[in-house]
Structures are given as structure tokens and as C-alpha cells.
Amino acid sequence: MRFTPQDEQFRAEVREWLKANLTGEFAGLRGAGGPGREHERHDERLAWNRHLAAAGWTCLGWPAEHGGRGATLTRQVIFYEEYAQADAPARVSIVGEELLGPTLLAFGTPDQQQRFLPPIRAVRELWCQGYSEPGAGSDLANVATRAALDGDDWVINGQKIWTSLAHLADWCFVLARTEAGSRRGGGLSYLLVPMDQPGITVRPIRQMTGTAEFNEVFFDDARTDKANVVGEVNDGWKVAMATLGFERGTAFLAQQIAFQREVSDLIEVAHKNGATAEAAIRQELADAYVGVQIMKYNGLRMLTKLVKTGVLGPESSIGKLYWSSWHRRLGEIAMHVLGTDGLLVEGEPGGEYALNELERTFMVSRSETIYAGASEIQRNIIGERVLGLPREPRA
Numbered sequence: 001m002r003f004t005p006q007d008e009q010f011r012a013e014v015r016e017w018l019k020a021n022l023t024g025e026f027a028g029l030r031g032a033g034g035p036g037r038e039h040e041r042h043d044e045r046l047a048w049n050r051h052l053a054a055a056g057w058t059c060l061g062w063p064a065e066h067g068g069r070g071a072t073l074t075r076q077v078i079f080y081e082e083y084a085q086a087d088a089p090a091r092v093s094i095v096g097e098e099l100l101g102p103t104l105l106a107f108g109t110p111d112q113q114q115r116f117l118p119p120i121r122a123v124r125e126l127w128c129q130g131y132s133e134p135g136a137g138s139d140l141a142n143v144a145t146r147a148a149l150d151g152d153d154w155v156i157n158g159q160k161i162w163t164s165l166a167h168l169a170d171w172c173f174v175l176a177r178t179e180a181g182s183r184r185g186g187g188l189s190y191l192l193v194p195m196d197q198p199g200i201t202v203r204p205i206r207q208m209t210g211t212a213e214f215n216e217v218f219f220d221d222a223r224t225d226k227a228n229v230v231g232e233v234n235d236g237w238k239v240a241m242a243t244l245g246f247e248r249g250t251a252f253l254a255q256q257i258a259f260q261r262e263v264s265d266l267i268e269v270a271h272k273n274g275a276t277a278e279a280a281i282r283q284e285l286a287d288a289y290v291g292v293q294i295m296k297y298n299g300l301r302m303l304t305k306l307v308k309t310g311v312l313g314p315e316s317s318i319g320k321l322y323w324s325s326w327h328r329r330l331g332e333i334a335m336h337v338l339g340t341d342g343l344l345v346e347g348e349p350g351g352e353y354a355l356n357e358l359e360r361t362f363m364v365s366r367s368e369t370i371y372a373g374a375s376e377i378q379r380n381i382i383g384e385r386v387l388g389l390p391r392e393p394r395a
């Protein structure tokens with residue numbers, strides 16, 4: 001795998017643009033936002049995202065007719081690498097840009113594409129993902145939220161949970177049962193539902209980080225237009241699975257850049273507070289560094305496969321399992337480095353509190369082995385679909 005001179009030129013262009021634009025009103029946004037910090041400077045990050053959009057730096061992989069650059073996968077990865085390298089603020093529109101957008105490009109009608117893609121690209125409408133329910137997480141086919149036609153509208157009843165950023169979203173793509181009495185993946189439809197309506201209640205769930213980034217979402221006779229179903233009615237499972245495929249998209253291939261920075265920062269803290277005097281900590285830090293190198297080369301291997309075959313395949317589970325386990329371990333190492341200082345936070349008992357960067361990594365990384373396919377599920381995929389081992393017994 002080599003980057004072509006044109007790719008390198010593209011990299012230089014991205015780097016220059018970010019350098020020239022993460023200045024002035026946006027200068028202070030470096031490093032803002034992201035898991036455990038989504039509450040930070042949301043309006044300013046929204047303005048930054050719209051600034052990116054105006055310069056054509058959103059939805060890079062989309063075809064030009066829908067406002068993208070038709071960028072190759074390699075260039076998309078280069079963009080994310082440079083974005084991470086510049087420590088640019090976490091983007092606010094990832095769900096629309098990376099999950100729903102590609103789904104609509106693959107399954108949406110021309111009318112749906114015309115209605116929904118431009119505001120995603122311009123970051124004028126934000127989206128959330130309404131899949132999980134109290135009884136349907138890893139076992140997503142157990143979805144019980146239902147929708148029925150009433151005149152020109154779908155009427156939706158039920159509950160979703162863990163809906164990230166629902167409190168900030170304008171729209172939600174909802175997996176709902178539209179065929180009464182159906183079971184499992186059959187009889188589900190993929191509906192696009194406006195959030196700002198009386199039939200929808202969003203209740204934030206406070207996490208151990210002290211912040212609330214995901215929510216319970218209740219649908220009580222919520223409505224959406226009959227036309228807002230993606231793919232065929234009762235055949236939404238196929239569409240929902242395609243969205244999950246896009247969720248394992250290209251951005252994570254650039255993650256190791258941010259991880260490398262975290263390791264370097266941690267080593268600096270360990271030098272300063274004397275933790276490196278301990279052999280066990282030195283070994284843990286070296287292990288963490290080795291992990292970043294493994295992610296870097298595994299990422300290149302996956303990118304090569306993507307470029308050559310166009311699909312990631314079940315091997316992408318190795319990447320998800322590895323980075324999430326590695327990051328959780330890094331959080332634990334960070335606590336070893338901090339020692340008893342890691343038990344202290346700024347704030348009043350029982351009230352608001354502020355975590356430092358390392359404490360946040362320790363806590364947030366616990367969620368990473370759960371979302372986008374829990375580690376146990378990734379191991380099942382690797383066992384069954386990569387190694388050809390016997391199938392896990394199904395309940």
C-alpha cells in the first residue's frame with residue numbers, strides 16, 4: 001500500500017486548509033467535543049462544521065451530483081488522518097454524514113435524496129439513530145416499536161434507548177415493526193421521523209462521566225409522512241444492516257492518530273509525576289505504544305483490502321474488537337499512572353463535576369466495547385464468519 005503523489009498532494013491541501021482555517025474564531029476549538037465532551041461548545045462546533053461544508057470538506061465520498069467530491073476511500077482516510085492530526089473539533093453531524101447519507105445514496109428514492117441529502121451535506125439538519133430498545137440491543141431483530149399507516153402518515157408507538165445526541169437532532173431514522181404479528185427481521189421498516197413534534201419525548205441519560213450524551217426516546221402517536229420510508233415497507237432489515245455496514249466506515253481507520261497522541265500525552269504525565277520510576281508502568285506504556293503500531297498497520301492492511309475489493313468484510317470486526325479493548329486498557333493504564341489522584345474530581349459531592357482528560361478516557365472507553373457491536377458479538381462474528389468455527393448456539 002502506497003499513497004500516490006496525487007494523494008500526497010491532496011494530503012498537503014487538507015493540511016494547509018485546516019492550518020489556515022482553524023484560526024480566528026475557530027482557534028480555540030481544537031480538541032473540543034467527542035465522547036464524554038459532546039456538550040462542549042456545541043454551537044461553535046456547529047458553525048465550524050458549516051464552515052467545513054461551505055469549503056466542500058463534508059461528505060467527501062458522496063458523488064458530485066449530491067454535493068460530494070467523489071473522493072476515493074484512500075482520500076477519505078487521508079482527510080480523517082489530517083483532521084485528527086490537526087486536533088480539529090469533533091464533528092457534530094457524523095450520524096447523518098456517515099450513516100444515513102450513504103444509506104440514502106444506496107436505498108433512497110430520488111425524491112428522498114433530494115429532500116434529505118443537501119441539508120446533511122450543509123450541516124443544516126442533524127440526525128440520530130433509533131435502533132436500540134430496552135429489549136433489542138445486540139439482538140436488534142427483537143425491535144418492538146411499531147408503526148401503522150393512518151391516512152398519509154405513519155403513526156409510531158414505542159421506545160428507543162441509548163439514542164446518541166437525540167436531544168440535538170432534528171430527525172431520527174427509526175427501525176419499527178410495520179407488519180403486525182411479524183417476528184425477528186421480517187416486517188420491519190426504516191422510517192425517517194422528525195424529532196420536533198408532540199409525539200416524541202427525549203429523556204437524557206446521565207453517564208458516569210457526569211454528562212448526558214444519549215437518551216431514552218419515547219414515541220406516543222408520533223407521526224411521519226407516508227413517503228418517509230427507506231426501501232420497501234416491511235423490508236427495512238436489509239436497509240438497517242446496510243447502515244450498520246457504513247457505521248464501520250472509513251473514519252476509524254484514522255483513529256490511531258488520535259490514539260498516538262493520547263499515548264504520548266500519557267507518557268508525558270507519567271514522566272512528570274514520577275510514575276515511570278515503576279517498571280510495571282513502563283511496561284504498560286510500552287505495550288500501549290505497541291498497540292498503536294498494530295492499529296496503524298492493521299488499518300493500512302484493511303484500507304488496502306477496501307481499495308482492492310470495495311468491501312471490508314467480517315474482518316473489520318478484528319479492528320473494532322482490537323481498538324476498543326486497547327483503548328479500555330489505555331484508560332486503566334492512565335489510572336495506574338495517576339495513582340490516587342485519579343480518584344479525585346473537581347466539583348461538589350453529588351453535583352456537577354469535571355473530569356480531567358485521563359479520567360474521561362478511563363470512563364468513556366468502557367462504552368466503546370459495547371456500542372457499534374459489543375466485543376462478544378465481534379468475537380462471534382470472527383469465530384463464525386472469519387474462522388469458520390461452529391455457530392454459537394442461539395437461544
Ligand SMILES: Cc1cc2nc3c(=O)[nH]c(=O)nc-3n(C[C@H](O)[C@H](O)[C@H](O)COP(=O)(O)OP(=O)(O)OC[C@H]3O[C@@H](n4cnc5c(N)ncnc54)[C@H](O)[C@@H]3O)c2cc1C
Nearest residue numbers: 129130131132137138139162163164367370371374376377
Ligand atoms: C455510548 C453508546 C452510544 C450508543 N448510541 C446508540 C445510538 O445512537 N442508537 C442506537 O440505536 N443505539 C445506541 N447504542 C446502543 C448499542 O447499540 C447497544 O448498547 C449495543 O447494541 C448492545 O446492546 P445492549 O446494550 O442492549 O446489551 P445486550 O445486547 O443486552 O448485551 C448485554 C451483554 O450480553 C452480551 N451478549 C449479547 N448477545 C450475545 C451473544 N449472542 N453472544 C455472546 N454475548 C452476547 C453482550 O456482549 C453484552 O456483554 C449506544 C450504546 C452506547 C454504549
